[in-house]
Amino acid sequence: MxxxxxxxxxxxxxxxxxxxxxxxxxxxxxxxxxxxxxxxxxxxxxxxxxxxxxxxxxxxxxxxxxxxxxxxxxxxxxxxxxxxxxxxxxxxxxxxxxxxxxxxxxxxxxxxxxxxxxxxxxxxxxxxxxxxxxxxxxxxxxxxxxxxxxxxRLLPGVLNDETSALTDSFQDNLLSPPVFTRPPEFEGMKVPDVLLSGDFKKIEEYREQEAYRRTKERRPDLLGEE
The missing domain is CATH 3.40.1280.10 (SPOUT methyltransferase, trefoil knot domain)
Structure with missing residues (x-):
């Protein structure tokens, strides 16, 4: 391009x-x-x-x-x-x-x-x-x-992980779910257990639920709600 x-x-x-x-x-x-x-x-x-x-x-x-x-x-x-x-x-x-x-x-x-x-x-x-x-x-x-x-940033090959752009906010009319990295605990705040479980099916379900929850709270207009 x-x-x-x-x-x-x-x-x-x-x-x-x-x-x-x-x-x-x-x-x-x-x-x-x-x-x-x-x-x-x-x-x-x-x-x-x-x-x-x-x-x-x-x-x-x-x-x-x-x-x-x-x-x-x-x-x-x-x-x-x-x-x-x-x-x-x-x-x-x-x-x-x-x-x-x-x-x-x-x-x-x-x-x-x-x-x-x-x-x-x-x-x-x-x-x-x-x-x-x-x-x-x-x-x-x-x-x-x-x-x-x-x-x-959407052009193939631009991002190191080409799936990254597909999971950005708004791609499915949803905001992105919360994300975490190390350490697993900071000042008493823990990373959700499911993200540490290694169960990718449950992790995906968690992310979908959190994306919907965050969108409903912050941008209900994206869901056709007021």
């Missing part, structure tokens, strides 16, 4: 992809992540990429021309399964969306900034709009990093 991210703040996006799982995924050749500075495609002397919005009002708007130049260039070089715009009014990211995108080929992600992008960008180019929650960030960069992380 190749992921191209379009932004006016490329430096903000570098570090999340230079460490841990994202770094290893690239080193293994399982994904390529390319960050493009939209300002490089501005024809203005000062590399401006925004302008006042028609009709007045506070906040600048990202201009269509530099974005269009960059998108057209990338599209001329390869096909993209989705061109995604990170926006508060998009579809809220969940595990299902991450699973779906992990099966795609090349992805392009546009990070909004200022008051947003000229609506004609969305009309002409965008195939999917995604939000990471009902709040506003200074730009789409951090949201894009969240999206990329949620997708890339």
């Amino acid at each position: 190749r992921i191209d991210i379009l932004t006016v703040l490329p430096d903000l996006l570098k570090s999340p992809f230079e460490v841990s799982i994202m770094k290893r995924a690239q080193e293994k050749g399982l994904t390529e992540i390319h960050i493009h500075n939209i300002r490089d495609y501005s024809t203005h002397k000062n590399k401006n990429v925004d302008d006042y919005q028609y009709g007045g009002g506070a906040g600048m708007v990202m201009s269509i021309e530099p974005i269009a130049r960059l998108i057209d260039k990338l599209k001329s070089e390869r096909d993209y399964s989705e061109i995604i715009y990170m926006t508060p009014d998009g579809e809220v990211l969940d595990q299902g969306i991450a699973n779906e995108l992990s099966l795609k080929g090349n992805l392009m992600i546009l990070c909004g900034h200022y008051k947003g992008v000229d609506e004609r960008v969305r009309i002409k180019y965008i195939t999917k709009e995604i939000s990471i929650g009902s709040y506003v960030l200074s730009g789409g960069e951090l949201a894009a990093a969240v999206l990329v992380d949620s997708v890339v």
